[in-house]
Amino acid sequence: MLKKAIDELYSEFPYSYSLNYSGKFKPYRGNIRLRGDRIELNLSRKWKIVSEDIQIGLVQELLLKILKKRLKPIRTKTSSMELYDIFMKKIYIAAPKTENDAVLEESFDRVNEKYFYGLLDKTNFVWGNSSFSKLGSYEYGTDTIEISRALENVDVNLLDYVMYHEMLHKKHKFVRRGSRSYHHTNEFKREEKEFEGSSRIERELRKLLIKKRLSFRNVFRGFF
Ligand SMILES: [Zn+2]
Structure with missing residues (x-):
């Protein structure tokens, strides 16, 4: 999945990368880190069951953000990123309502x-x-x-x-x-x-x- 996300954005990619799903995040959160020439993506476990296309959009958004001044992308908009945006705008429908005051x-x-x-x-x-x-x-x-x-x-x-x-x-x-x-x-x-x-x-x-x-x-x- 990461490779697919990267190939759509960059013609050459001089970084190694890894993806990890973790339970320590709030639902649908995640972060990206750049250490030397290594990129680490950590996503909330909730993402695991979301369609790959949408996850690719999220990953692409994070990549564009962290590599902004380092690596020139061949495009800054993909259909996966559009899907990801729609997903984030609609996810409230599925979010359980458990906290009240x-x-x-x-x-x-x-x-x-x-x-x-x-x-x-x-x-x-x-x-x-x-x-x-x-x-x-x-x-x-x-x-x-x-x-x-x-x-x-x-x-x-x-x-x-x-x-x-x-x-x-x-x-x-x-x-x-x-x-x-x-x-x-x-x-x-x-x-x-x-x-x-x-x-x-x-x-x-x-x-x-x-x-x-x-x-x-x-x-x-x-x-x-
Ligand atoms: Zn505000």
Whole structure:
């Protein structure tokens, strides 16, 4: 399979390579490493039963990324990569819904009613670390919205706004240009601004981040 993926992209390939399926990844994740002239691909075990064509698309995307400045490809788009994109955009249908949280689900429902006509399918919900640099994320492979604990006890509008942002990721998915995929497209940003009071909330979020960071720093000062 690797050879097939490589032959479609490169006329010459001066690297050796290996592929390993591992249980340590979240579903449909994987990574690629380049060590000297050796390429190691590690994919989530979930990929094993996915059709080879789709896996080839994933491998090609990873190869293009890691070899970007090292090896010139003969093409940057293949039908397998297109299949892989479609797969990642549709996989949420098959992802089991096992993670839930009442507060996050209520936020999702409020936003869904107000901005999506209630049409967005429910995702998994989890609280993440109390991170102030990453307030939320949406993971395609597991159909999971993760929200930072930093938003647990703040004005509910701030939580809803971050929830809205992640829901837009589920709605818009991503656009591929060449070997890069774009998640915050102009269309995405336009729609993000439709959230009631979005610029005020953006300001409040920024203020919150600054305040929290400062107080963290004070905490550390106390310790050292
Ligand atoms: Zn985002």
